[in-house]
Amino acid sequence: MDMDQLAHFQCVAELRNFTHAAERLSISQPALSRSIQRLEEELGQPLFERKPRSVDLTDAGQLFHSRAEQILLILEDCKAEICDDGQSGRIRIAAIPTIAPFFLPNLLRTFSDAFPKASLIVQEDTTDNLMRRCKQGELDVAIVALPVPTKYVEVESLFEEELSLVLPCNHPLAKKKQIRISDVEHYPFVLLDEAHCLSENITSYCRQRSIQPVAMERTSQLVMVQELVTLGHGVSLIPEMAKKLDQSTRRIYRSMHGMKPTRTVAAVWNPYRFQSRLLREFREHLRAYSEAFVQQ
Amino acid sequence: MDMDQLAHFQCVAELRNFTHAAERLSISQPALSRSIQRLEEELGQPLFERKPRSVDLTDAGQLFHSRAEQILLILEDCKAEICDDGQSGRIRIAAIPTIAPFFLPNLLRTFSDAFPKASLIVQEDTTDNLMRRCKQGELDVAIVALPVPTKYVEVESLFEEELSLVLPCNHPLAKKKQIRISDVEHYPFVLLDEAHCLSENITSYCRQRSIQPVAMERTSQLVMVQELVTLGHGVSLIPEMAKKLDQSTRRIYRSMHGMKPTRTVAAVWNPYRFQSRLLREFREHLRAYSEAFVQQ
DNA sequence: TACTAGCCATGCACAAAACGCATGGCAAAA
DNA sequence: TTTTGCCATGCGTTTTGTGCATGGCTAGTA
Numbered sequence: 001m002d003m004d005q006l007a008h009f010q011c012v013a014e015l016r017n018f019t020h021a022a023e024r025l026s027i028s029q030p031a032l033s034r035s036i037q038r039l040e041e042e043l044g045q046p047l048f049e050r051k052p053r054s055v056d057l058t059d060a061g062q063l064f065h066s067r068a069e070q071i072l073l074i075l076e077d078c079k080a081e082i083c084d085d086g087q088s089g090r091i092r093i094a095a096i097p098t099i100a101p102f103f104l105p106n107l108l109r110t111f112s113d114a115f116p117k118a119s120l121i122v123q124e125d126t127t128d129n130l131m132r133r134c135k136q137g138e139l140d141v142a143i144v145a146l147p148v149p150t151k152y153v154e155v156e157s158l159f160e161e162e163l164s165l166v167l168p169c170n171h172p173l174a175k176k177k178q179i180r181i182s183d184v185e186h187y188p189f190v191l192l193d194e195a196h197c198l199s200e201n202i203t204s205y206c207r208q209r210s211i212q213p214v215a216m217e218r219t220s221q222l223v224m225v226q227e228l229v230t231l232g233h234g235v236s237l238i239p240e241m242a243k244k245l246d247q248s249t250r251r252i253y254r255s256m257h258g259m260k261p262t263r264t265v266a267a268v269w270n271p272y273r274f275q276s277r278l279l280r281e282f283r284e285h286l287r288a289y290s291e292a293f294v295q296q
Numbered sequence: 297m298d299m300d301q302l303a304h305f306q307c308v309a310e311l312r313n314f315t316h317a318a319e320r321l322s323i324s325q326p327a328l329s330r331s332i333q334r335l336e337e338e339l340g341q342p343l344f345e346r347k348p349r350s351v352d353l354t355d356a357g358q359l360f361h362s363r364a365e366q367i368l369l370i371l372e373d374c375k376a377e378i379c380d381d382g383q384s385g386r387i388r389i390a391a392i393p394t395i396a397p398f399f400l401p402n403l404l405r406t407f408s409d410a411f412p413k414a415s416l417i418v419q420e421d422t423t424d425n426l427m428r429r430c431k432q433g434e435l436d437v438a439i440v441a442l443p444v445p446t447k448y449v450e451v452e453s454l455f456e457e458e459l460s461l462v463l464p465c466n467h468p469l470a471k472k473k474q475i476r477i478s479d480v481e482h483y484p485f486v487l488l489d490e491a492h493c494l495s496e497n498i499t500s501y502c503r504q505r506s507i508q509p510v511a512m513e514r515t516s517q518l519v520m521v522q523e524l525v526t527l528g529h530g531v532s533l534i535p536e537m538a539k540k541l542d543q544s545t546r547r548i549y550r551s552m553h554g555m556k557p558t559r560t561v562a563a564v565w566n567p568y569r570f571q572s573r574l575l576r577e578f579r580e581h582l583r584a585y586s587e588a589f590v591q592q
Numbered sequence: 593t594a595c596t597a598g599c600c601a602t603g604c605a606c607a608a609a610a611c612g613c614a615t616g617g618c619a620a621a622a
Numbered sequence: 623t624t625t626t627g628c629c630a631t632g633c634g635t636t637t638t639g640t641g642c643a644t645g646g647c648t649a650g651t652a
Contacts (some may be wrong), residue, residue, distance in 0.1 A: 348619040
């Protein structure tokens with residue numbers, strides 16, 4: 001039995017389709033069929049129930065699926081551990097879209113300077129997906145905003161940052177010295193899609209003050225929110241890291257008076273996977289960088 | 297990476313010698329050398345430090361050794377679980393030499409009648425070895441005499457049986473109605489090697505009564521003890537199961553007066569391994585058979 | 593009902609991988 | 623110095639795995 005066969009099996013088990021699995025594995029469909037056949041022969045039991053439009057896992061297949069998973073994880077961690085020299089290696093990093101473009105580039109650059117042999121793989125996804133992929137071992141570190149479900153993962157808060165009110169220059173509130181949340185209650189809000197946790201941060205902040213923000217428009221990128229605000233479509237709350245990078249003179253940021261809205265940025269990882277020296281270095285770098293970041 | 301390669305690696309790691317490992321694996325030595333080379337190439341690290349007279353595991357090799365062990369165990373259990381139909385399958389049973397010939401044959405026959413498809417592999421070894429092999433997953437059930445170290449294994453007492461005094465017919469004690477342990481104190485004993493736990497059972501029984509049996513002769517089989525007793529070399533204490541099967545008329549058995557010496561027979565298995573339905577059936581059979589056995 | 597599309601298995605020729613045999617090199621033991 | 627024990631390598635052969643072309647089967651469609 002070959003480890004490749006296990007990977008083949010896992011792929012078919014996941015996609016429930018030989019043709020698609022063969023494509024993803026970059027082998028021909030007959031080769032994959034035979035690979036699974038050999039496996040079934042060795043185990044003395046069919047692993048799939050072939051149906052005209054798709055395939056299903058048999059009971060034996062179900063069992064083998066979880067065992068193959070274990071074996072492949074052990075092997076992957078073992079390889080990483082054996083090759084762990086503290087310098088080279090791969091780190092898969094991901095962040096949510098409201099953090100990634102404002103926080104990652106400089107973080108990655110500085111880490112890359114310190115560890116030039118490290119290969120950094122960067123991705124962007126929603127909190128839910130990041131958590132799932134962390135648990136499944138597809139990611140080494142995720143950078144998210146709290147709160148997140150902490151089951152099966154380790155969570156470390158990095159820093160808390162303010163959400164500032166962003167206004168077009170000519171907005172009535174722009175002249176006001178102190179702006180309270182109640183002042184913006186009746187202005188329309190520009191928010192991100194529900195998929196983004198920043199929307200949740202903002203609405204929960206408002207809800208605690210018995211205010212219901214009127215979301216006029218929803219978009220999928222923070223820079224788009226900023227632009228729509230500039231065009232007078234409404235106001236919004238923008239994290240400090242995005243404010244810092246904003247070069248535009250056509251909108252202004254104001255710190256809210258009273259209890260300021262904030263969000264907490266945190267690192268998440270799967271503690272059951274092998275933690276390479278490089279990965280621990282990265283997390284250390286991330287801590288130090290975060291500390292410096294809030295003091296800029 | 298092939299599972300066979302893992303097995304090859306494990307074998308070399310254990311024997312620390314390619315030539316011998318190749319022999320045990322029934323492949324040629326060059327084939328084994330290359331198999332390990334491929335493994336080392338895939339991992340990017342040498343696993344063995346080749347020395348002129350033997351080989352040593354490198355650090356990477358040590359790590360890989362334990363991981364390969366895990367993987368092979370998962371796989372073995374998984375195969376067993378997949379093929380577990382409650383009827384066919386392999387059970388590896390072992391007992392200590394003072395139990396095996398008197399207890400196993402009938403036990404195995406009755407079980408085999410009930411489960412004709414099961415293949416039973418039987419072995420005999422000392423308690424220490426049986427315990428070790430149980431822990432390592434080389435055995436499914438071991439039948440031993442208490443006490444045994446219980447770490448990492450499950451122990452279930454089956455029955456307690458008396459140890460009877462065996463004497464040649466013409467022995468002075470043969471005429472005595474009630475024989476106490478103090479009566480035999482000054483007669484020489486025929487005992488088994490120290491390796492057998494029955495010797496320990498007997499000497500600890502004597503020790504508790506402040507008696508030191510004088511072991512004149514030590515042998516390695518219980519039937520030999522019986523024969524030596526018959527020839528007048530001394531007396532001994534023999535388990536009930538051996539007494540039952542003894543056909544000879546040239547020696548007699550006497551139950552000791554007072555607190556009778558006994559030993560407790562128990563089953564031992566490794567609860568961390570997969571327990572097939574057939575194996576659970578066997579343990580159930582063992583329980584029932586034991587119960588009937590003591591009442592015969 | 594006939595037809596089409598989607599999906600997996602099989603026959604076949606070819607390429608890659610693994611094996612055994614014979615042999616070589618090297619260092620410890622004799 | 624010779625012998626012995628041990629692992630690696632070269633080479634020819636066999637085994638294994640792969641891709642291509644194709645066939646069979648079934649569900650959905652005209």
